[in-house]
Amino acid sequence: xxxxxxxxxxxxxxxxxxxxxxxxxxxxxxxxxxxxxxxxxxxxxxxxxxxxxxxxxxxxxxxxxxxxxxxxxxxxxxxxxxxxxxxxxxxxxxxxxxxxxxxxxxxxxxxxxxxxxxxxxxxxxxxxxx
Amino acid sequence: xxxxxxxxxxxxxxxxxxxxxxxxxxxxxxxxxxxxxxxxxxxxxxxxxxxxxxxxxxxxxxxxxxxxxxxxxxxxxxxxxxxxxxxxxxxxxxxxxxxxxxxxxxxxxxxxxxxxxxxxxxxxxxxxxxxxxxxxxxxxxxxxxxxxxxxxxxxxxxxxxxxxxxxxxxxxxxxxxxxxxxxxxxxxxxxxxxxxxxxxxxxxxxxxxxxxxxxxxxxxxxxxxxxxxxxxxxxxxxxxxxxxxxxxxxxxxxxxxxxxxxxxxxxxxxxxxxxxxxxxxxxxxxxxxxxxxxxxxxxxxxxxxxxxxxxxxxxxxxxxxxxxxxxxxxxxxxxxxxxxxxxxxxxxxxxxxxxxxxxxxxxxxxxxxxxxxxxxxxxxxxxxxxxxxxxxxxxxxxxxxxxxxxxxxxxxxxxxxxxxxxxxxxxxxxxxxxxxxxxxxxxxxxxxxxxxxxxxxxxxxxxxxxxxxxxxxxxxxxxxxxxxxxxxxxxxxxxxxxxxxxxxxxxxxxxxxxxxxxxxxxxxxxxxxxxxxxxxxxxxxxxxxxxxxxx
Ligand SMILES: [Cu+2]
Numbered sequence: 001x002x003x004x005x006x007x008x009x010x011x012x013x014x015x016x017x018x019x020x021x022x023x024x025x026x027x028x029x030x031x032x033x034x035x036x037x038x039x040x041x042x043x044x045x046x047x048x049x050x051x052x053x054x055x056x057x058x059x060x061x062x063x064x065x066x067x068x069x070x071x072x073x074x075x076x077x078x079x080x081x082x083x084x085x086x087x088x089x090x091x092x093x094x095x096x097x098x099x100x101x102x103x104x105x106x107x108x109x110x111x112x113x114x115x116x117x118x119x120x121x122x123x124x125x126x127x128x129x130x
Numbered sequence: 131x132x133x134x135x136x137x138x139x140x141x142x143x144x145x146x147x148x149x150x151x152x153x154x155x156x157x158x159x160x161x162x163x164x165x166x167x168x169x170x171x172x173x174x175x176x177x178x179x180x181x182x183x184x185x186x187x188x189x190x191x192x193x194x195x196x197x198x199x200x201x202x203x204x205x206x207x208x209x210x211x212x213x214x215x216x217x218x219x220x221x222x223x224x225x226x227x228x229x230x231x232x233x234x235x236x237x238x239x240x241x242x243x244x245x246x247x248x249x250x251x252x253x254x255x256x257x258x259x260x261x262x263x264x265x266x267x268x269x270x271x272x273x274x275x276x277x278x279x280x281x282x283x284x285x286x287x288x289x290x291x292x293x294x295x296x297x298x299x300x301x302x303x304x305x306x307x308x309x310x311x312x313x314x315x316x317x318x319x320x321x322x323x324x325x326x327x328x329x330x331x332x333x334x335x336x337x338x339x340x341x342x343x344x345x346x347x348x349x350x351x352x353x354x355x356x357x358x359x360x361x362x363x364x365x366x367x368x369x370x371x372x373x374x375x376x377x378x379x380x381x382x383x384x385x386x387x388x389x390x391x392x393x394x395x396x397x398x399x400x401x402x403x404x405x406x407x408x409x410x411x412x413x414x415x416x417x418x419x420x421x422x423x424x425x426x427x428x429x430x431x432x433x434x435x436x437x438x439x440x441x442x443x444x445x446x447x448x449x450x451x452x453x454x455x456x457x458x459x460x461x462x463x464x465x466x467x468x469x470x471x472x473x474x475x476x477x478x479x480x481x482x483x484x485x486x487x488x489x490x491x492x493x494x495x496x497x498x499x500x501x502x503x504x505x506x507x508x509x510x511x512x513x514x515x516x517x518x519x520x521x522x523x524x525x526x527x528x529x530x531x532x533x534x535x536x537x538x539x540x541x542x543x544x545x546x547x548x549x550x551x552x553x554x555x556x557x558x559x560x561x562x563x564x565x566x567x568x569x570x571x572x573x574x575x576x577x578x579x580x581x582x583x584x585x586x587x588x589x590x591x592x593x594x595x596x597x598x599x600x601x602x603x604x605x606x607x608x609x610x611x612x613x614x615x616x617x618x619x620x621x622x623x624x625x626x627x628x629x630x631x632x633x634x635x636x637x638x639x640x641x642x643x644x645x646x647x648x649x650x651x652x653x654x655x656x657x658x659x660x661x662x663x664x665x666x667x668x669x670x671x672x673x674x675x676x677x678x679x680x681x
Contacts, residue, residue, distance in 0.1 A: 082351055085438060089454065090387045093442070096453035103381040 019061045026054050149555045149634035150650035157655045168253035169655060174239030175553070176260055181234060182622075184226035184267065191219035193615060196577075196608040202598050209594040213280035214295070216592055220283025221300060225307050226267055228538045229396060232403035233314055233349075234263070236545045237342050239553060241318060243646040243653065244336045246327025246662055251320040255313050262310030266303045273299025282592060284393070287374035287385040291366040301364040308357040311399075315349030318342055329664035336645055336668040337413075337426055341406030344430035348395045348402075348437065356392035359385065383449050390441035398437040400534055401501075402430055404541020405472060408497050411548050412476050413669035414642035415491040416483025420669065422475040432468040440465060443512050447521045455514050462512035469505055473498065488640075489563030493544030496571045500536025507582070508533055522592075525585025528578045536574055543570065543621070550625065551635030555652040558628040562620060569617030576610025643669050 030050050033043060060066045065076060094102055154171045164172060194215045198205045207215065238256065242249055250256050273279065277296030281289055290297055322343050326335070363385070365371050372378030374385045413420050420426055442450060442458030476498065485491065507529040511517050520526055551557055580603040585591075589600050596604065638647040648662045 079351065082438060086355065086387075086391050089439075089442065089457070090384065092457070093383070093387070093445075093451050093454040094381075096451035097449070098451070101449045101451075103376045103379055 015061065019057050022057060023054055026050050148636040148651075150637075150652055150654060152654055153555065153650070153652035154655045155554075155652055166257070168249070168257055170238045170242050170250050170253065170256060171553075171653060171657075173256050173260055174235050174237075177230065177234035177238060177263070180260075180263060180267065181227050181231040184222055185231075187271075188219055188222035188227055189615065189618065191215050191222065193611065195219060196611040198594070199596070199604050200608050202596050202601055202604075204595070210280060210295075212594045213282075213592070214274075214278040217279050217282050218274050221270065221279075221304070223535070224283060224396070224400075225304055226263075226270070228400040228534065229311060230263060230307075230314070231542055232407065232538070232545060233318070233342060233345060233399075234259075236338075236407065236549060237314070237318060237345075237403065240549065240646050241321060241339060241342055242325070243552075243649065243657055244339055244644070244668075245322065245325060245330055246645065246658070246664065247321065247325035248657055250317050251325055252317050255317050259310045259313040259317070262306055262313065266305075266307035266310060268303075269306060270300050270303030273297075273303060284389060285360070285363055285385075286389075287363060287366070287382045290363050291374060293367075298364045298368055301360040301367075305357050305360050305364075308353045308360075311349050312353045315346035315353075318346040319350065322346075327661065327664060330645075333424070333427070334664065334667045335427070337409035337420060337423070337430075338403075338406035340427040341402045341409070341430045344434040345399050345402045347431075348399050348434050352392045352395040352399075352438070355388060356396075359388040359392070362388075383445065386445050386448055386450075387441070390444045391438075394441040394444065395434070395437045397530075397534055398433055400538045401541075402433060404497065404538050404544075405430065407541045407545040407548070408476065408494055409472075410644055410669075411490045411544050412479055412494050413671075414548070414640050414644060415488060415494070416480050416485045417641075417671045418479055418483040418669075419667065419671055420475065421478035421481075422471075423667070425471050426475045429468040429471040432471075433465060436461070436464045436468065440512075443517070446514050446517045459512050459514045459517075463509055466505060466509050469501070473502060489558075489560060489567055490544050490548035490640075492564060492567040492571075493540045493547065496567065496574075497537060497540040497544065499571075500532050500540060500574070504529060504531075504533030504536055520585060522590055523585035524581040524589045524591055527591045528581035528585060531578050531581070536578075539574075540570075543567070546625070548640070549646075550628070551639045552646065552651050552653070554629060554632075555635055556628045556632030557635045557639060558632055559624050562624045566617045566620040566624070569613055569620065573610050573612070573614030573617055577607050577614055578610070580604070580607040580610070643671060 030047055033046055033050075037043060038046070059076070065072065154169055155175075157169075158167075164176065167173060167176075194207065195212070198207055198212055198215070238250065241247075273296060276299070279285075279290075279293070279297040279300050280295045281293055281297060285297065285301065322335070322339060362371070362373050366374055372380045374380045374382050376382065409420060409426055440458060440462040442454055443462045446455050446459075476494075507525075511520060511526065511529055547558070547563060584600055584603050584607075587600065589596055635651050637649065637651050640647075643666075645662070645664065645668050649658050
């Protein structure tokens with residue numbers, strides 16, 4: 001497992017500042033998206049895309065995956081396979097379940113406040129049972 | 131909670147050349163030298179003391195459970211105390227004993243010795259793992275004294291997020307223990323990749339190293355999922371988050387998915403190191419190199435890999451879809467293939483071997499019995515239709531005790547009896563060793579075979595009382611547990627006595643050709659007096675020339 005020489009640590013802080021700025025922009029975008037409600041579950045899709053882009057930026061630049069080859073990339077790829085495995089078989093469960101055995105969605109429970117920014121106080125009654 | 135190595139008094143000054151006086155145990159003195167040690171051998175010994183304390187605690191809870199179930203109604207404790215007892219029994223035995231024991235003790239001690247290295251790759255991380263273990267243990271014990279959870283070790287939602295007992299300290303303890311487990315796994319992976327001595331290629335690694343490697347990969351890949359899941363339950367319990375609450379769009383079955391994504395592979399974190407031990411002992415005591423080295427080595431990775439595809443077999447009756455249940459049922463059976471590869475190869479190794487039936491080998495035999503019996507009942511349980519009948523009965527309890535506990539404990543006991551002379555430089559009483567092994571084997575069967583019958587007859591697990599028709603089998607199970615406990619006490623007594631009165635072992639009392647026996651007993655701090663060479667594969671007994679023996 002020879003550590004690949006990432007000799008080019010020459011690039012200054014500029015690159016990191018740029019990535020950091022990009023991350024801040026994406027965060028702002030996510031917050032903004034949370035305030036408007038897109039129909040048909042598009043909010044969650046876009047939020048997940050943004051989160052994926054942000055994670056990729058962190059992995060590529062802050063964690064130096066861009067400069068590393070071989071074993072490090074293999075490790076990353078392996079972990080991604082296992083994440084896909086976890087998500088895949090869990091989603092297969094929900095997708096093939098008897099519909100009413102799934103958690104309520106906007107369609108099945110119109111009374112629930114939709115959207116990711118439904119704040120806690122509104123939902124507290126469920127908790128107050130005990 | 132003292133860390134002082136109470137069980138390891140400095141060896142008395144004996145003139146016998148069979149005992150290395152310049153060893154790692156006495157290289158430095160005082161408890162501070164133990165608390166700050168970076169020596170992988172000392173860290174292994176610290177793990178030995180700590181995990182034995184945990185085992186004792188978990189064993190006490192086990193006996194409390196068995197005594198309570200001696201009669202159909204209330205026997206010695208109240209129902210809620212009973213619920214806490216089986217929860218803590220599970221938490222302690224799994225998180226504090228079975229997962230860390232063999233890697234923590236024997237992995238730390240022997241991986242560097244087996245690959246001709248001076249230490250593990252990150253000695254300081256290694257020490258950190260000890261402190262993470264200790265911290266997790268103390269927090270979990272704190273949680274047991276102040277309240278104690280009653281959820282079962284599985285912490286299923288929604289009960290765990292709404293119970294009035296205090297679960298968060300135990301969840302936090304589990305989280306910290308998980309970090310320790312990841313650190314150990316990472317350390318071993320890097321050690322095995324980078325620190326093998328010249329001559330030890332991948333296909334010349336001792337089989338214990340292969341299984342330790344596969345175990346470490348699981349620890350690194352799966353444990354983070356458990357950590358996050360435990361934290362989610364803790365915050366849901368304390369702050370009322372909605373991840374697992376259907377009233378707020380959550381899903382309690384999601385918890386079971388996440389939990390078992392770790393906890394099924396965790397079975398292989400427990401059993402793979404034991405399989406590694408068995409591979410070593412079976413070669414040394416049949417004086418034959420293993421049949422099908424490649425198959426045995428790579429099947430460890432195979433088990434680690436397929437072990438990740440099976441978690442849903444815990445959810446057959448939990449509301450999981452029928453499609454997913456079928457998929458998981460079939461995938462689960464693949465584990466049987468890789469396990470069978472090992473079992474057949476071990477058996478073929480024994481064939482025409484020169485077997486010496488000493489204590490470590492007695493545990494090999496017990497291991498094979500428990501593994502095959504437990505494994506076959508596991509295949510039966512993976513059959514969805516059968517599982518509907520057996521789910522949450524004592525059949526499941528008996529199954530996982532056979533495979534996990536029977537397998538891990540006999541692997542652990544085989545390891546400690548095989549390597550004790552190397553670790554301490556002393557021999558224990560062989561006669562008492564065999565007597566105790568008999569007690570363990572019979573006691574274990576008398577404890578859990580009745581539980582198979584109880585479960586098949588419909589007795590649910592985790593119940594405080596039962597109908598009178600289940601009485602006789604429960605008495606049999608409790609009697610068996612007592613014999614089992616007696617076996618452990620005998621082992622503890624003669625091992626402790628051997629430290630003071632045992633004969634000096636000499637560098638290689640078994641005539642083993644495993645790599646780790648090429649040094650003095652106990653080993654010097656530097657592991658080897660001079661760097662050994664590795665011209666031959668480990669456990670090469672083909673050439674009977676005694677000059678080829680180590681030392
Ligand atoms: Cu499982």
